[in-house]
Amino acid sequence: MYEKVGNIVKTAQQSNTAVIAFICMDHIMARSVVYAAEAVNTPAIVMLYPEHVTVQHTTGFETYAAMVKELAGQVKVPIGLHCDHDYSYESIMRTIRAGFGSVMMDGSMNDLDTNIALTKKVVLAAHESGVFVEGEIGHVGAAADSDNDKTDLYTKPDAAERFCRETGVDSLAVSIGNAHGEYKETPHLDIKRLEEIHAATDVPLVLHGGSGIPDDQLQVAFSKGINKFNLGTEFLGRYYQAVAAFAAENAENPDPVKVIDLPGYVQSRLQPYLEERMKTLCHF
Numbered sequence: 296m297y298e299k300v301g302n303i304v305k306t307a308q309q310s311n312t313a314v315i316a317f318i319c320m321d322h323i324m325a326r327s328v329v330y331a332a333e334a335v336n337t338p339a340i341v342m343l344y345p346e347h348v349t350v351q352h353t354t355g356f357e358t359y360a361a362m363v364k365e366l367a368g369q370v371k372v373p374i375g376l377h378c379d380h381d382y383s384y385e386s387i388m389r390t391i392r393a394g395f396g397s398v399m400m401d402g403s404m405n406d407l408d409t410n411i412a413l414t415k416k417v418v419l420a421a422h423e424s425g426v427f428v429e430g431e432i433g434h435v436g437a438a439a440d441s442d443n444d445k446t447d448l449y450t451k452p453d454a455a456e457r458f459c460r461e462t463g464v465d466s467l468a469v470s471i472g473n474a475h476g477e478y479k480e481t482p483h484l485d486i487k488r489l490e491e492i493h494a495a496t497d498v499p500l501v502l503h504g505g506s507g508i509p510d511d512q513l514q515v516a517f518s519k520g521i522n523k524f525n526l527g528t529e530f531l532g533r534y535y536q537a538v539a540a541f542a543a544e545n546a547e548n549p550d551p552v553k554v555i556d557l558p559g560y561v562q563s564r565l566q567p568y569l570e571e572r573m574k575t576l577c578h579f
């Protein structure tokens with residue numbers, strides 16, 4: 296069932312848990328998420344990274360929104376649709392026109408005043424059409440650059456309070472020792488800081504850079520205000536492994552039409568992983 300991200304995140308907040316937003320670059324990944332969610336009866340969010348449209352061309356904005364809504368209509372569990380990191384008012388308006396009811400305005404590379412001004416403008420326009428907006432302060436950088444250890448990038452509780460009050464955002468991505476991509480060493484979330492941010496704000500908080508954070512740290516974070524959790528790198532890695540396994544198993548096959556079995560094969564490999572993640576981490 297297609298459901299507004301705002302409603303799913305609110306349910307997660309009431310249940311003191313987090314919904315997982317999975318980066319899906321195409322139909323195979325999105326279908327795997329939707330059917331895994333149904334199998335474990337757990338809400339999930341299918342999330343587009345805009346560069347998959349603008350750079351890699353694995354899908355289109357309208358195509359993607361329609362695809363997720365069609366897949367969601369095939370199951371009973373709530374499925375949300377969200378567009379991840381976007382950086383300008385214009386591109387976010389285009390995403391909303393394409394059918395997305397939930398977007399992220401990431402102004403976190405700017406100074407606080409500029410980030411507030413940019414995010415506020417998006418929120419005002421988005422709310423006119425009932426669209427949910429995620430903002431970010433502090434800056435979630437790249438794990439490859441060990442940004443997760445750079446405390447000057449971390450979210451400051453007083454700035455978070457001001458940001459939420461002045462922009463009217465619906466959710467807030469925080470930097471508390473997390474980073475995008477593959478961590479060089481096991482990350483350690485700054486839980487004390489999370490508690491302070493949670494106390495200073497009343498919106499659901501979002502944790503990016505979820506691949507590689509130990510489950511015990513995630514469970515603590517989910518009990519202290521993190522209600523949406525983004526998973527990309529690890530899931531993309533599983534997708535790559537499944538495609539490689541299919542290619543290896545069929546290396547001697549002379550029939551080029553064999554490739555039509557690829558989606559089903561990959562989904563059968565991805566679903567157990569996705570079901571395990573949702574069963575372990577989400578407690579609705």
Ligand SMILES: [Zn+2]
Nearest residue numbers: 380475503504
């Ligand atoms: Zn992110």
